[in-house]
Amino acid sequence: MKMLQTEIQEIESADELQKIISENDNVMVCCGRMGPMCIPVYDAMEELEEERENVKFYSMAFDNPEAHVIRNAPEAQGFMGLPFTMYYKNGKVANATSSIQSMDQITSVLDEHFN
Numbered sequence: 001m002k003m004l005q006t007e008i009q010e011i012e013s014a015d016e017l018q019k020i021i022s023e024n025d026n027v028m029v030c031c032g033r034m035g036p037m038c039i040p041v042y043d044a045m046e047e048l049e050e051e052r053e054n055v056k057f058y059s060m061a062f063d064n065p066e067a068h069v070i071r072n073a074p075e076a077q078g079f080m081g082l083p084f085t086m087y088y089k090n091g092k093v094a095n096a097t098s099s100i101q102s103m104d105q106i107t108s109v110l111d112e113h114f115n
Contacts, residue, residue, distance in 0.1 A: 003061035004034055006042040008049070011060040014069045021088040026055040026114040028106075031070040032062050032083025037100045041083055044103045048110070055114055089113055 002010050011017050011029065021027050030045060032038030045057045060067050062082055070076060073093065076084050081099035087109055088094060094113040097105070 003064060004032075004042070004059050006059050007046045008042055008057050008059040011058050011066075012064065013066045017058075017060065017066075017069060020056065020058065021091050024056045024088075025090055027058065027088040028055055028110070029058045029060055029070065029086045029088070030083045031060045031067050031086070035082065037081055038083040041085060041101050041106070044101070044106050047103070048106065052110060052114075055110060087113055 001012070004010055011020065017029065028045065030038065030041050032041065042059060049057045060070060062071070062084070070084050070086055073086065073096070075086065075093045075096035076098070079098035083098070085097045085101065086093055087096065095109050097109065
């Protein structure tokens, strides 16, 4: 059941996340809520999805119990603000960020890790 109102495909289970990152070289997952810190990231992802064919973009509801795989990831330790954004390269975490991110910050991470 989709919990977020975005145009980004939503991951609903930890198993689905694992399948996605194992089948795709470059994956960005924004784990958040429909709030002021998260919506700009979703908006940027929606725009980038059209430009970056080599990256798969997904959202995951932070309050979904299945999101524990992102909330409790070692890379997310110490994160204080939503969303938690994970960048996976070849099935492993390449980068992780928290809190609001600008388009420039997101594209900088994509350029560094997915080119």
